[in-house]
Amino acid sequence: MTLYCEQTSYTHLADTFGTPLYVYSQNALTQAFKGYTEAFAALDPLICYAVKANGNLSIIRHFAALGSGFDIVSGGELARVLAAGGDAAKTIFSGVGKSEAEIEYALEAGVKCFNMESIPEIDRIQKVAARLGKTAPVSLRVNPDVDPKTHPYISTGLKANKFGIAYTDALAAYRHASRQPNLKIVGIDCHIGSQLTDLSPLVEACERILLLVDRLAEEGIVIEHLDLGGGVGIVYKDENVPDLQSYADEVQKRIGSRRLKLILEPGRSLVGNAGALLTKVEFVKKGEEKNFIMVDAAMNDLMRPALYNAYHHIENAEQKHTPPLPPTSSAPYAKPATSSAKTANSPARPATSWWYAAPAPTPPAWPATTTPATAPPK
Structure with missing residues (x-):
């Protein structure tokens, strides 16, 4: 399954801008x-x-x-x-x-x-x-x-x-x-x-x-x-x-x-329901009681689960080749996040997956009416 923000795939955005990456529709x-x-x-x-x-x-x-x-x-x-x-x-x-x-x-x-x-x-x-x-x-x-x-x-x-x-x-x-x-x-x-x-x-x-x-x-x-x-x-x-x-x-x-x-x-x-955090799985660390997924996003990028012991939905987006978008299309708002790799508790997943943590389980496929992303403030 390929997941999208409007008509742009998350894997294409990750390939283009790198991760961790906040994406908003x-x-x-x-x-x-x-x-x-x-x-x-x-x-x-x-x-x-x-x-x-x-x-x-x-x-x-x-x-x-x-x-x-x-x-x-x-x-x-x-x-x-x-x-x-x-x-x-x-x-x-x-x-x-x-x-x-x-x-x-x-x-x-x-x-x-x-x-x-x-x-x-x-x-x-x-x-x-x-x-x-x-x-x-x-x-x-x-x-x-x-x-x-x-x-x-x-x-x-x-x-x-x-x-x-x-x-x-x-x-x-x-x-x-x-x-x-x-x-x-x-x-x-x-x-x-x-x-x-x-x-x-x-x-x-x-x-x-x-x-x-x-x-x-x-x-x-x-x-x-x-x-x-x-x-x-x-x-x-x-x-x-x-x-x-x-x-x-x-x-x-x-x-x-x-x-x-x-x-x-x-x-x-x-x-809150308009965006997602894309993060890349770096590797899987196997433990005696559970496995740990090491990703390139950190708690500073998504603090809510740790601060409030809150549920936050996670989806696995398989990395696939995504053809370049036509010149008339553009990406949603994209803001690179800067952080070191941290751990996330989860069942083992392939280390080649792209992950995102988003409020809504299935992001809607909105029409492509977005404007080009702008660089975040320093």
């Missing part, structure tokens, strides 16, 4: 993005791709071309967005530890909003904005204390987590922010975790945040946008993930007549 990225825009169309949302999910410049550039905004957590990610043609005015600056230099850089660039996560951060952004003679658009990330029912390492919405301002403290934090002369409150934000496979925690978080929006309005603090973050899960094996249309319907029902701009920050659900 442009068509799959487009369809995933459209899934959000179409499901939430009635709410006219701003979809902000979470750059932390994959910061490759070609991927950022593609989402920018689709009209995406961006969710960033550092000055470095902002630099990547701008380098790839992203719009600072559609960029949300999240993250718990923004430095003064990063805040200044983002203010000068004109980001849409800072998602603030603590009282000290409120004071820091006020200080930098005052020094620059600017007004910083801000939102508070509120921790709704909702159990996302996901892996504890990626659960961020409980009161024990480091992220956000506690729900019970949020009103006082908004009051404090409203008194800062160089801050303009424009929104409210929450993000309860990643790889969420149940719709109910997302809906519950939305409900709790909207109660706070109404309470703030009673005090004259007007919220312009509702940022529900990301976190929608994807299929790695046999997960049942939330249906985007059902999610959109539930959010629309709860927003009701409130005049709120909806912002979403998907990451994994846009790129």
Whole structure:
């Protein structure tokens, strides 16, 4: 069996670019993005791709071309967005530890909003904005204390987590922010975790945040946008993930007549099922209890299985001669990975195989609508 990304075989890509190699389908990225825009169309949302999910410049550039905004957590990610043609005015600056230099850089660039996560951060952004003679658009990330029912390492919405301002403290934090002369409150934000496979925690978080929006309005603090973050899960094996249309319907029902701009920050659900990691088997080491497959990709290239003890699908793609593609065709996004050889536990396989680890068992044969690969940033 020969496996393909769109109409290009993985073995051809491995032969051409070497391994380890990340390969992403442009068509799959487009369809995933459209899934959000179409499901939430009635709410006219701003979809902000979470750059932390994959910061490759070609991927950022593609989402920018689709009209995406961006969710960033550092000055470095902002630099990547701008380098790839992203719009600072559609960029949300999240993250718990923004430095003064990063805040200044983002203010000068004109980001849409800072998602603030603590009282000290409120004071820091006020200080930098005052020094620059600017007004910083801000939102508070509120921790709704909702159990996302996901892996504890990626659960961020409980009161024990480091992220956000506690729900019970949020009103006082908004009051404090409203008194800062160089801050303009424009929104409210929450993000309860990643790889969420149940719709109910997302809906519950939305409900709790909207109660706070109404309470703030009673005090004259007007919220312009509702940022529900990301976190929608994807299929790695046999997960049942939330249906985007059902999610959109539930959010629309709860927003009701409130005049709120909806912002979403998907990451994994846009790129996770769009790519694969190609790695070459170097040799097989036979052990007393099991065999070890030595490959040229390492844990730094695919950390998730080791970090979360998570399932990740692996396929054997037999190496076959692949004729050159016609001049009118081009390869998907290809990004060489740099690493030393490591081990992978698996039954013995021929040492001449090409392997890839991918979220989806069978990559779809998308039409050949990709653009040439670009070199990754150094």
